[in-house]
Amino acid sequence: MDVQPDEWIENNDDLMNNESGGEHEYMIMLFYIYTVIESVADTITFQKNLCEELFLKGRIRVSAEGLNVVLSGTKSNLQCYENRLLAHLNGTVTSQDLDVKYCPFRSDIPASKQLFDYLSIKKTKDLVSLEDQLGDEETNTFKPAPHLSPKEWHEALQSATSEDSIIIDARNVYESKIGYFTTPFQDGCGAPTLLTNTRRYSQLPPILKESVHHLAGKNIYMYCTGGVRCEKVSQYVQKLANSDDWIGEKPKVFQLKGGIQRYLETYGHLEADNVDDESSDQIMHKSDGNFSQSCLFQGKNFVFDQRRFDPQVGVGTVGACNMCSMPHFDYDNGHSPSENREARCCRCRILVLICSSCREKVVCAGEEFSQGKIRVFCGLNGTQCINEGNDFHFEFKRHVRIIP
Incomplete structure (x- = not known):
C-alpha cells in the first residue's frame, strides 16, 4: 500500500520533484x-470504499448509464483502482473499453498542489451535464458517431478541405482560447472549425441549430478533451440532421477517440521537452520509433483538474492577453490553480487571459480593489463585460493563421 498524499508531502523537501516513471509517481487518471x-x-459505496483504501481523491459521477471519473494518486494505486474496477464489473467491460488515460503532472508547479484535496462521488442523471435537448429519449435512439483513432484523425484532417469538411470543437470558450485543432492548407484552403464559444456544455444545442447551413453535406470531425462530451453531441447532431430544422444533405459525423488527450500522447510533446531548436510550426514527433508528420493541435489542452492544462502540448501558443494582445496561455500566471489566483472577469467571473505584466495593473473578480489599479472584464481590452459564452453567439472561424 502506498503512503497517503499528506504523508508524501511531509516526507519530501522538494515538492517540485515528482518521481517520473516510477510506481510512486503522482498522476491524474x-x-x-x-x-x-x-x-x-x-456502485457509489464501492467507489467510496475503494478510493479511500487507495488514498485516491477527485470527482466521480455515477449514473445508470455509466461512470465518469477523474482521480489523482500514485501511478501504482491508480492502476490498482483500474484492475479492481474491472474485476468489480465482472467482465462486462474490458480495459480497452475503459480507455484509461494516465496523465502526468506539470513540472513547473509543485506536485502537492496538483493533487485533488477532496473526494466527490455523485449520483447523476447523465455522465456529463446536459439539457433535455441532448439527453432526451429521441437523441439516445441514435448511436454515437464512429470513433477515429489519433492516427486516423490525423490523416483525415490532413486531407480535409473547406469543400468537404468541418471541425467542431465541443468544448467551452475558455478551453479553446488556449488550444485547438487546425488543418493544413489544401490548395490554399483548409477545413474550417466551428468554435462554439459556449460557457457551458449544455448550451450547444442552439449553437448547432444555428449552424446547420455550415454542417449540411459535410464530414463533421468532432473533438473534446477526453471524448465523453462528443458521445452525446454526436448523437444530437444526428438527431438534428433527421429533424425539420435540417436543410440540405445529411452529414457524416466522426469523433476523436480519447479526445485531445490521446491525440497529444501520440503527436504532441511534453512541455519540459527541449524543442527550442525546432520551428514551432514544424515540430516533429516520434511515434512507434518513427517520426510522424507535425502535430495538428495548436497550443495547450485545458483540463478540469488542479493542473489547468496538461503538460502534453501541441504547437506554439494560441492564447493572447485580453488587454495588450501579447501571446499568453496561463490563466493562473505561474501559480497553481489550487491557489485560486486565476484572472476572472469582475462582473461575470469567466476566466480571462491576462499576461503577467498587465496582471500587476488590474484587479480581478474576488480581489480587493486597490488604488491605481483597474478592474478587468472579459470584453476586448478588458474594459467591459460581454458576458462571454452566455450570449449564445457563435463564431465560425477559418483557421488561416500559422503559428510562428
Whole structure:
C-alpha cells in the first residue's frame, strides 16, 4: 500500500520533484464508460470504499448509464483502482473499453498542489451535464458517431478541405482560447472549425441549430478533451440532421477517440521537452520509433483538474492577453490553480487571459480593489463585460493563421 498524499508531502523537501516513471509517481487518471449500472447506490459505496483504501481523491459521477471519473494518486494505486474496477464489473467491460488515460503532472508547479484535496462521488442523471435537448429519449435512439483513432484523425484532417469538411470543437470558450485543432492548407484552403464559444456544455444545442447551413453535406470531425462530451453531441447532431430544422444533405459525423488527450500522447510533446531548436510550426514527433508528420493541435489542452492544462502540448501558443494582445496561455500566471489566483472577469467571473505584466495593473473578480489599479472584464481590452459564452453567439472561424 502506498503512503497517503499528506504523508508524501511531509516526507519530501522538494515538492517540485515528482518521481517520473516510477510506481510512486503522482498522476491524474481520466476515463468514462457507458455501461449499464444496475445499482447506482451500491456502485457509489464501492467507489467510496475503494478510493479511500487507495488514498485516491477527485470527482466521480455515477449514473445508470455509466461512470465518469477523474482521480489523482500514485501511478501504482491508480492502476490498482483500474484492475479492481474491472474485476468489480465482472467482465462486462474490458480495459480497452475503459480507455484509461494516465496523465502526468506539470513540472513547473509543485506536485502537492496538483493533487485533488477532496473526494466527490455523485449520483447523476447523465455522465456529463446536459439539457433535455441532448439527453432526451429521441437523441439516445441514435448511436454515437464512429470513433477515429489519433492516427486516423490525423490523416483525415490532413486531407480535409473547406469543400468537404468541418471541425467542431465541443468544448467551452475558455478551453479553446488556449488550444485547438487546425488543418493544413489544401490548395490554399483548409477545413474550417466551428468554435462554439459556449460557457457551458449544455448550451450547444442552439449553437448547432444555428449552424446547420455550415454542417449540411459535410464530414463533421468532432473533438473534446477526453471524448465523453462528443458521445452525446454526436448523437444530437444526428438527431438534428433527421429533424425539420435540417436543410440540405445529411452529414457524416466522426469523433476523436480519447479526445485531445490521446491525440497529444501520440503527436504532441511534453512541455519540459527541449524543442527550442525546432520551428514551432514544424515540430516533429516520434511515434512507434518513427517520426510522424507535425502535430495538428495548436497550443495547450485545458483540463478540469488542479493542473489547468496538461503538460502534453501541441504547437506554439494560441492564447493572447485580453488587454495588450501579447501571446499568453496561463490563466493562473505561474501559480497553481489550487491557489485560486486565476484572472476572472469582475462582473461575470469567466476566466480571462491576462499576461503577467498587465496582471500587476488590474484587479480581478474576488480581489480587493486597490488604488491605481483597474478592474478587468472579459470584453476586448478588458474594459467591459460581454458576458462571454452566455450570449449564445457563435463564431465560425477559418483557421488561416500559422503559428510562428
